[in-house]
Amino acid sequence: MKKNQPNTAWERLTDKEINDAYNFCNGYKHFLNIAKTEREATEYIVNEALSAGFKRIEEMNSIEAGQKILVEQKGKVAALIVVGEEPIYNGLNIIASHTDSPRLDLKPRPMYEDDGLAFFKTHYYGGIKKYHWLAIPLALHGVVIKKDGSCIKINIGESEEDITFTIADLLPHLAKDQMEKKMSEAISGEGLNALIGTRYNKDNGDKSIKAYLKEILKSEYNIEEDDFTSAELQLVPALKAKDLGFDRSMVAGYGQDDRVSAYCSLKAILETDKPPKTAMCLFVDKEEIGSMGNTGLQSLLIENITAELLHLDGNDSYHVLRNTLMKSYALSADxxxxxxxNYPEVFEKMNNSSLSKGVVLTKYTGSRGKSVSNDANPEYVAKIRNLFDSNNIEWQVGELGKVDIGGGGTVAQYIAYYGIEVVDCGVAILGMHSPFEIASKADIYMSYKAYKAFFKDL
Known part of the structure; x- marks a missing residue:
């Protein structure tokens, strides 16, 4: 049966492939549970790469086919490179995903108390529905950098016996006016304050709850109140990734946008040996806020890493760098x-992606009139179609909703800036940007197979 048909991938997978998909997702769920921030995801990726024989680029003096190279920057960006048999200047095969997800960041001065309750003030990160973050258990993840440069890693609220945090919702008995507001206005950004304590220390005579919490932070975590200024702390859902459905055919969990692509592409590059063209797997930050900053793909990250590879290969020509990028191919893995x-009014079923119909090829993203879209060239899309069909990969096409409803962007446009041929390719998600996103195990497995074929056969 031809690919891109409307029936589900489950109908065409063999029993072995179904079993492989389920087993693959066991490792994926573990990744989701231990990598809830971009720093944690990067740490996991780096450890997996080192265990698989990748060497840090700082240790390299030259380039030869089959070498496996690791680049890590600022604890938030990683690149895994497998040198191909062709010269690097013939171009790279690049897969780029992002490891940041919507969350609640603590403000630089977060602690306060009011009416006998102590709170953390937050600033939401990325596109969220604010009401999603009320009345659920929250965990605190991140780092605190002391003035002397030392780093304190924070992970509070994940184990069963650990404490938790939450943002209390207004009881329905008093919420008449609130429920008459538009959903976007019912909860304010400044109202997303997480409850952190109610007691004061009777022994020191200070009846301030905040003072007692400062004592706890100092004694248990070595954190002073001023240290929050140089901290990167995130409140994330304290929910474990789990199998969903009686048939266990889906994975539900936080951060699948876009850690599903990160995990699948990681597994693909770890299983790649001496490909025809040099393979590069990029894991980047800040996509959810426009890929800004020096860890996002609006920086010179791709150019700098490629320049370093060419330098190790004895070629420092800027002209060669530009041509190497122009000859490269990429998947924006998102x-x-x-x-x-349940929401038929926002989808156009002929062209929107569906759960369990395979990995999604998205020719263009953007909003309404394809604003801020890459819009991949049809010649390149044809190459990817042929690649997937030749490797028995179940795939489908996708758009992000009806034309006039909304839309969104990916990193594809920033990759295309260099002249690289690029198309979006990833998993269809239900409940995207919610604290408990849903993906099909068939699609997850097909994404992994698609990325592996891209490195091996394109």
Missing amino acids: VNAAVDP
């Missing part, structure tokens, strides 16, 4: 929205 029949 998720798309799955059709939800």
